[in-house]
Amino acid sequence: MGLFAKFKAGLQKTHNKLVHEIKRIVTRSPRLDAASLEELEAALIGADLGMELTTQIIAKVKQSFETQGKDGGGFFDIAAAEVEKSFVASESKLRHAPSGLTVVSIVGVNGTGKTTTAAKLAALVQGRGEKAMLAACDTFRAAAIEQLKLWGQRLKVEVVAGTYGADPAAVSHDAVTAAQARKANFLFVDTAGRLHTKHNLMLELQKLHRVMGKQLPGAPHEVLLVLDATTGMNALNQAREFHKSVPLTGLVVTKLDGTSKGGMVVSIQKELGLPVKFIGLGEQADDLQPFDAKQFAEALFKE
Ligand SMILES: Nc1nc2c(ncn2[C@@H]2O[C@H](COP(=O)(O)OP(=O)(O)OP(=O)(O)O)[C@@H](O)[C@H]2O)c(=O)[nH]1
Ligand SMILES: [Mg+2]
Known part of the structure; x- marks a missing residue:
C-alpha cells in the first residue's frame, strides 16, 4: 500500500x-x-x-x-x-545524535500505545537499514517486559530488559551500555504508563532521563509523548503536564483508525507548538507512519 x-x-x-x-x-x-x-x-x-x-x-x-x-x-x-x-513547519523527522547512538524515550499515560510505538519505530529504523535496539524500562506493569520481548523476537530486534520491580533508570543504563557496545544507531526506550498527575512517577521519569544523559551526553535525544487519539482533547492536558516535567521533542498520535475526531492532530500540535512526528493508523508493525501534513490533509478531505 x-x-x-x-x-x-x-x-x-x-x-x-x-x-x-x-x-x-x-x-x-x-x-x-x-x-x-x-x-x-x-x-x-x-x-x-x-x-x-x-x-x-x-x-x-x-x-x-x-x-x-x-x-x-x-x-x-x-x-x-x-x-x-x-502545521508548524518544524522538523517532523526523527532526531539524530551528531554521531553514534541516538536515544529515543517513549513516554505517556497508561495504554496510549507506547510499547507498540517503540516496537514500530524499531521496525521503521531497521527498514532503513539502521540498527535498532529496545530497552524494556517498564518494570512495573505485569507482562510489560514479555510484551516488548515478543515484539523483539518478531522484528529481530534485541531487547535489553531487567526484572520486574527493578529501577527503570538502572535498566536504561544497561541498555545504553549494550547499545553502544553493539554499535546500534537507535535505542528506543519503552517506559511505564504514568498519569501526569502522579508527582513521584514524573520524578522517576526525570531520573531515568538524567541517568541516560550522564552516561551519554545529549541522551535522550528525542522524547516522544504518545497520545491516544480516541481520548480526544484530554490528550492536550496530558501533553501540557508531561511537557512541564520532561521537556518533550515531539508527539506520536496513535489509534487514529479508531476515531472520527482525527482533527485533534491539528489542534493539538497548534496548541502545544510541538511537532507531530508519527501517527498510528493500526496495530501492525507498518501502521506507524512518519507524519506528513499534505498527505494528512488530503486524506481527511479528498476523495
Ligand atoms: N487500532 C490501533 N491500536 C493501537 C495503535 N497503537 C497501539 N494500539 C493498541 O493499543 C493497545 C495498547 O498498546 P500498548 O503499546 O501496549 O500501550 P502502552 O502505552 O504501552 O500501555 P501501558 O504500557 O500499559 O501503559 C494495544 O492493543 C495496541 O495494539 C494504533 O495506532 N491503532
Ligand atoms: Mg507499555
Whole structure:
C-alpha cells in the first residue's frame, strides 16, 4: 500500500464523517447561507479541528463562494489547503545524535500505545537499514517486559530488559551500555504508563532521563509523548503536564483508525507548538507512519 492509501485507510472514520456531513450540507442548500455555514462549522469542530482553524476555513470558503459561486469540490480543496498550512513547519523527522547512538524515550499515560510505538519505530529504523535496539524500562506493569520481548523476537530486534520491580533508570543504563557496545544507531526506550498527575512517577521519569544523559551526553535525544487519539482533547492536558516535567521533542498520535475526531492532530500540535512526528493508523508493525501534513490533509478531505 502506498503512503497516501495508508493515510486514507487509517483516517477513514474521520474522513467519512467529515465528507458525508459536508456533502449533505452543501448539496442540500441552494446557496451557502448563514445557516449552512454554521452547520459546516459544526462539522469541522465535531472532527476536533479546533475553533481557530475552523473559523479560518469558513472565512476562506465564504470568500471563495462570494467571488466564484457555489462549488462543493471547492470546499474540500480549501479545507485541505488550510489544514496543511496550519502545521508548524518544524522538523517532523526523527532526531539524530551528531554521531553514534541516538536515544529515543517513549513516554505517556497508561495504554496510549507506547510499547507498540517503540516496537514500530524499531521496525521503521531497521527498514532503513539502521540498527535498532529496545530497552524494556517498564518494570512495573505485569507482562510489560514479555510484551516488548515478543515484539523483539518478531522484528529481530534485541531487547535489553531487567526484572520486574527493578529501577527503570538502572535498566536504561544497561541498555545504553549494550547499545553502544553493539554499535546500534537507535535505542528506543519503552517506559511505564504514568498519569501526569502522579508527582513521584514524573520524578522517576526525570531520573531515568538524567541517568541516560550522564552516561551519554545529549541522551535522550528525542522524547516522544504518545497520545491516544480516541481520548480526544484530554490528550492536550496530558501533553501540557508531561511537557512541564520532561521537556518533550515531539508527539506520536496513535489509534487514529479508531476515531472520527482525527482533527485533534491539528489542534493539538497548534496548541502545544510541538511537532507531530508519527501517527498510528493500526496495530501492525507498518501502521506507524512518519507524519506528513499534505498527505494528512488530503486524506481527511479528498476523495
Ligand atoms: N487500532 C490501533 N491500536 C493501537 C495503535 N497503537 C497501539 N494500539 C493498541 O493499543 C493497545 C495498547 O498498546 P500498548 O503499546 O501496549 O500501550 P502502552 O502505552 O504501552 O500501555 P501501558 O504500557 O500499559 O501503559 C494495544 O492493543 C495496541 O495494539 C494504533 O495506532 N491503532
Ligand atoms: Mg507499555
